[in-house]
Amino acid sequence: MTTLRLQRNVQFLYEEHLARIELRSLGCDDPLRDDNDPWRLTAHVNGTTDLIRRRAAYIGAIGGEPTVYASLITPAYQGGRYNRTRSVNQYLTHWIYPYRGKFHPQMVRALLNILGVSEGARVLDPFLGSGTTALESLLLGAECIGVDRSPVCILVAKVKTQAYLAAPEIGSRVDALLSDDEIGPDDVDPDREENVLVADFIRVAQLVTASDVSRRSREAGSAFRRNLRDMRESVNALAAAIGEMGIRPGSVAVVQGDARQLGKAGIEPASVDAVVTSPPYSLALDYVKNDEHALAALGVNMPTMREEMIGVRGRGAAGKMAAYNRDMQESFAELARVLKQGAGAAYVIGDATVGGGEVTTTREMVEWAAAVGLRLDRSISKIVFGLYNVMQDEKILVFRKD
Numbered sequence: 001m002t003t004l005r006l007q008r009n010v011q012f013l014y015e016e017h018l019a020r021i022e023l024r025s026l027g028c029d030d031p032l033r034d035d036n037d038p039w040r041l042t043a044h045v046n047g048t049t050d051l052i053r054r055r056a057a058y059i060g061a062i063g064g065e066p067t068v069y070a071s072l073i074t075p076a077y078q079g080g081r082y083n084r085t086r087s088v089n090q091y092l093t094h095w096i097y098p099y100r101g102k103f104h105p106q107m108v109r110a111l112l113n114i115l116g117v118s119e120g121a122r123v124l125d126p127f128l129g130s131g132t133t134a135l136e137s138l139l140l141g142a143e144c145i146g147v148d149r150s151p152v153c154i155l156v157a158k159v160k161t162q163a164y165l166a167a168p169e170i171g172s173r174v175d176a177l178l179s180d181d182e183i184g185p186d187d188v189d190p191d192r193e194e195n196v197l198v199a200d201f202i203r204v205a206q207l208v209t210a211s212d213v214s215r216r217s218r219e220a221g222s223a224f225r226r227n228l229r230d231m232r233e234s235v236n237a238l239a240a241a242i243g244e245m246g247i248r249p250g251s252v253a254v255v256q257g258d259a260r261q262l263g264k265a266g267i268e269p270a271s272v273d274a275v276v277t278s279p280p281y282s283l284a285l286d287y288v289k290n291d292e293h294a295l296a297a298l299g300v301n302m303p304t305m306r307e308e309m310i311g312v313r314g315r316g317a318a319g320k321m322a323a324y325n326r327d328m329q330e331s332f333a334e335l336a337r338v339l340k341q342g343a344g345a346a347y348v349i350g351d352a353t354v355g356g357g358e359v360t361t362t363r364e365m366v367e368w369a370a371a372v373g374l375r376l377d378r379s380i381s382k383i384v385f386g387l388y389n390v391m392q393d394e395k396i397l398v399f400r401k402d
Contacts, residue, residue, distance in 0.1 A: 001042040002049065004031075007060040007070060007106070008039065009088045014382045014396075015107075019058035021378075022110045026052050054246075055140060057109035068245050069109065072139075081244075082237040084230065092135070092238045093160040096231055097204060098211050099130035099153070100290045103278045103348050108136045111276045111396070115344040117142050119248060121273040124338065126259035126331060127310075131157025133276045134252045142250040147257045147265045149309045150287070152207065152294045154256045159197075159204045159231075161252040164238040166197035173198050174232045184221035185209045205231055207294040214293040259310065260330040262338050272338045275345035279328065280311025288312050329368045336372040339401040344377065350394040362395045374399040 004023075010016055016033075023031050023041075027048035034040035045052065045062070052059055053067050060070040073088040074080030083091035089104050112133075117123055119141035125133040128146035134157050137144035146157055163170060173193070177183055185206045193199035205227045212223040242249050257265035259279075280287065288295065288305050295302065306312050310331070314323035335345060351361050366376050378398040 002045045002063055004041045004059050005061040006039040007058055010058055018110045022113050025114045055113055057106045082241045084233050093234045096160055097156045097208055101285050102130050102132055105132050105136050108132050108276055111346040112140055115274040117274045124272045124275045125277045127277045127279045128153050128157055131160045134161050138250045138252050141248045144252045146254045151298050152291045154254050157254045159200050163197055163201050163235045167235050167239040169195050169198050170201050174228045185224040210293045210297050262334045267338045269337050270340050273343055278348040281350055332368045333372045336374055343401050345399045347397045369399050373402050375402050
């Protein structure tokens with residue numbers, strides 16, 4: 001039996017449950033919890049010690065040796081090298097841009113392991129959001145394609161997952177910009193940058209600054225300069241982690257498109273090995289309003305965006321729900337078309353309540369999936385704190401294509 005330790009941030013029952021499933025997916029047998037130490041486990045690892053060390057999300061140490069993930073998430077104030085924030089969920093570039101509704105990268109990494117994603121496998125996130133699945137796929141050596149209707153999501157996800165490829169160029173440009181102590185977001189034109197990754201990096205710094213000004217009433221110039229420094233630090237951390245931790249990074253492609261029409265995003269039938277996603281929460285979140293400042297900065301037509309984006313289309317609660325239900329059924333049909341036989345898809349989704357009543361259910365999701373040949377393999381309950389009566393709970397639904 002080998003001794004393993006759970007990450008210290010494993011606090012909820014669903015996290016321990018996922019940890020056990022993840023261990024079994026990585027080749028372990030009989031994980032047993034220590035009655036005197038809730039974070040200590042013993043298990044038969046069956047020769048998978050190195051695999052667990054490199055890939056596991058919920059295991060912090062195996063045989064006394066820290067896992068790669070434990071090193072990635074440790075905040076700097078606790079001696080970590082790759083996390084400039086105080087949150088274990090905001091390491092590397094995950095923190096960049098305040099996207100509401102993002103899911104935890106630790107859970108995403110575990111789900112990728114549970115679905116059997118190996119190096120070189122093709123992962124899809126048809127509701128890309130801020131790119132959490134894309135970044136975790138890259139760290140596990142997978143090939144990820146992310147699709148989202150929002151140009152803000154596409155830009156942010158691209159910077160989070162690709163800016164490290166131009167870390168030296170970004171560092172030099174940030175140094176040059178910060179040589180002006182008064183520089184602000186309106187003083188820089190990204191379109192004049194020769195390197196597209198540098199240009200995108202500056203655009204996202206401008207969007208994060210717009211958020212700081214709009215939501216936190218911060219002064220634009222000082223916020224912009226701080227964001228340039230902090231984002232550069234995190235991009236450098238991602239590049240350093242890849243080099244120092246022996247990570248063989250995968251590739252990421254992000255496409256502005258529609259989950260109901262994945263063919264237009266270049267995704268062929270039966271070409272995807274796994275899906276990890278969090279689709280829109282029906283009426284619970286207004287994604288256009290939430291990113292209004294950033295969309296406006298990119299020159300997006302808001303009414304057009306509302307007519308095209310799943311989860312915000314339609315008029316009135318009833319009309320929006322009807323549109324959402326149709327859209328999600330179409331997206332499940334597309335999912336079934338692009339998944340390989342036997343491949344898995346993990347959906348993190350909640351039951352929303354509006355006006356005190358439940359308006360969409362995970363049960364309906366299961367029915368829509370079954371109608372197109374996606375069998376429910378697991379349903380894991382996940383309590384949500386902080387959203388109160390808007391979202392009572394979430395579930396992790398794992399489907400398999402028969």
